[in-house]
Amino acid sequence: xxxxxxxxxxxxxQRSATAIEVAxxxxxxxxxxxxxxxxxxxxxxxxxxxxGQALKEFLHEAGFSASRCVIGLDAARVSAREKSLPPASxxxxxxxxxxxxxxxxxxxYKELLFDYAxxxxxxxxxxxxxxxAPRRHLDHLVAMAKEAGLxxxxxxxxxxxxxDSVNGLLLADRLVLHVFQGGVELAAKSRGGALRxxxxxxxxxxxxxxSAPAAGxxxxxxxxxxxxxxxxxxxxAAAGQPRELLVWDETGPDPKAWDALARRLDxxxxxxxxxxxxxxxxxxxxxxGGQYSAATAMALAGLKGRPLPVDFLHSRLAPRRPLxxxxxxxxxxxxAAAVLLAAGLFVFDLIQVERDVADLxxxxxxxxxxxxxxxxxxxxAAFARAWYRRQPRxxxxxxxxxxxxPADGGIWTTxxxxxxxxxxxxxxxxxxxxxxxxxxxxxxxxxxxxxxxPLYLREAGRGGREVAFAMSFRFVxxx
Numbered sequence: 001x002x003x004x005x006x007x008x009x010x011x012x013x014q015r016s017a018t019a020i021e022v023a024x025x026x027x028x029x030x031x032x033x034x035x036x037x038x039x040x041x042x043x044x045x046x047x048x049x050x051x052g053q054a055l056k057e058f059l060h061e062a063g064f065s066a067s068r069c070v071i072g073l074d075a076a077r078v079s080a081r082e083k084s085l086p087p088a089s090x091x092x093x094x095x096x097x098x099x100x101x102x103x104x105x106x107x108x109y110k111e112l113l114f115d116y117a118x119x120x121x122x123x124x125x126x127x128x129x130x131x132x133a134p135r136r137h138l139d140h141l142v143a144m145a146k147e148a149g150l151x152x153x154x155x156x157x158x159x160x161x162x163x164d165s166v167n168g169l170l171l172a173d174r175l176v177l178h179v180f181q182g183g184v185e186l187a188a189k190s191r192g193g194a195l196r197x198x199x200x201x202x203x204x205x206x207x208x209x210x211s212a213p214a215a216g217x218x219x220x221x222x223x224x225x226x227x228x229x230x231x232x233x234x235x236x237a238a239a240g241q242p243r244e245l246l247v248w249d250e251t252g253p254d255p256k257a258w259d260a261l262a263r264r265l266d267x268x269x270x271x272x273x274x275x276x277x278x279x280x281x282x283x284x285x286x287x288x289g290g291q292y293s294a295a296t297a298m299a300l301a302g303l304k305g306r307p308l309p310v311d312f313l314h315s316r317l318a319p320r321r322p323l324x325x326x327x328x329x330x331x332x333x334x335x336a337a338a339v340l341l342a343a344g345l346f347v348f349d350l351i352q353v354e355r356d357v358a359d360l361x362x363x364x365x366x367x368x369x370x371x372x373x374x375x376x377x378x379x380x381a382a383f384a385r386a387w388y389r390r391q392p393r394x395x396x397x398x399x400x401x402x403x404x405x406p407a408d409g410g411i412w413t414t415x416x417x418x419x420x421x422x423x424x425x426x427x428x429x430x431x432x433x434x435x436x437x438x439x440x441x442x443x444x445x446x447x448x449x450x451x452x453x454p455l456y457l458r459e460a461g462r463g464g465r466e467v468a469f470a471m472s473f474r475f476v477x478x479x
Contacts, residue, residue: 006032008059008066008150009299011158011292012141013074013182015039018250019059020292021066022299029303034292035062036181048140052147059148069150070302071141072158072294073133075185075199080131083116094316097130101317111135115315117160117195129196131157131310138312154301156308158294159197162248163187164309165297175230178294179204180250184222186229195309200225204251219257223264228478245269248293397422397475400449404442411435422477423451427470429460436469443473450474 011018020034037058043050083100085093093116101114117129138155145152163176176187184200202221226245245267247258262269272293301308340346397418405411411430418424430436436457444452451474460466 006066006068007153007299007303008064008069009072009292009295009297009302010069010145011072011074011180011295011298012045013180014076015044016181017055018180018292018295019062019064020295020299021064022296022303023066024303029300031292031296033062033064034295035064045137045140045144048143049147052144055144056148067149067151068153068302069145070154070156070161070298070308071145071152072156072161072298073137074183075157075159075197076183077137078131078133078157078197080129080196082127083130084127093128097128098317100130113138113312113315114317115310115312116317117309133312142313152313154298154308154311155313156298156310157197158298159185159187160195160309161301162294162297163195163197165300174244174246175226177226177245177247178250179247180294184225186226188229198229200229219261219264223261226265247271250293393422393475393477394418396448396477397424400446400475401426401443404439404446406435406438411439422475423472424475425455425470425472427455427468429466429468431466433457433467436467440471443471448475448477450476 006021006023009018009020009022016039017037018034019037021032022029023032024030025032035058037055039051040054043054045051083097085096097114097116111134112132113135114130114132116131133155141155142152159176159178162178174188178185178187182203184202184204185197186200187195187197189195200222202218202225205218245262245265247269249258249271258269258271298308300306401416405413410432411428413426413428415427416424440452440454443449451472453472455470455472457467457469460468
């Protein structure tokens, strides 16, 4: 691929796009321009012509001059599934995944575009992350760029591209947190060893200095989500806590807020800036910091022709187009075929094919018992796999139930019964009725629980100092 002199990175979210232009100057890549494009009111990606015209005017007014771009999607637009592969799959990975895609996405196969990220599982066998994005959304983004006078070089995941650009810092025990206006995303190595991104169900506070009353609540919610991801997804439980959390923050809160997050997680937190992980000071009077970090990573990858973790525009799962033959070569092949046909080689080939078919049919009949036995083993393994879960929902239920009870005492459980469908009854005692009601309200406010019903609340003894209670519930989990 020929090196390019100028590239535009566009990190697109639901209502905005972060734009940054990187160019080669004096033998080094440097940031030339950076700006935030907010979509016009009542205009979204589903109106690519109107949005493309608005983007064209925005780029012209901001002084952008790059004609090629790399577009990044937020994690809400991307879904991923890990797939383990047979040992020594080699060049057959794409064929195996193409079959898996048709089987697992049969209902909406034509509505999605797929690619995969490479990895290696804990057992040393190949493992990949199968990534999908809505085809219609990607078509709208390409049409928007075309309307704005841009040529799209690649479409990828913004956070995955940011994490992939860390140059070796993203090890199995390190995580990357990407905070931007309207969302928070986390990138880490999955159990299979491939790079993966998650969209967290929290949003940064509106106040940029982090002094708003909601800032503390936001940090609590962020810490809870990070613990859940680290426990359920980022590596095996035996691997322990991550060694470091790398934060790229595009919202600009007080750095002390991240110190508070480090204390909550008991994990070191490092704020990253563009000039800390790239030798591109951008020619600016001040470093960019975390702002525009994802767009910078994508623009640099496109500028240097470096492969991205996933690229929906040039997917490795896309069917290969046959090479167009030149007219002279086509005429030569036609003449050669006519000569072969005239010499009778076609008849000889047909006879040989018939012999091969007969031989294969005989071998198929000979292997029929072994094939039937293999199908039976596959069916048994598929049935047993449904009983094996890497995510223990019962432990998650016990954890959420424990967190509903206050840590300072005053209320305790005496018995807990659970059924296979995660319906349960918890009974206990408390010093006051109000503490029982607080626990009941906490469970009702937790979306992981449903059908919360008090069974009884009465005095536990004659003295009237304690009350006994019981309540039933159904655990629905976070799926």
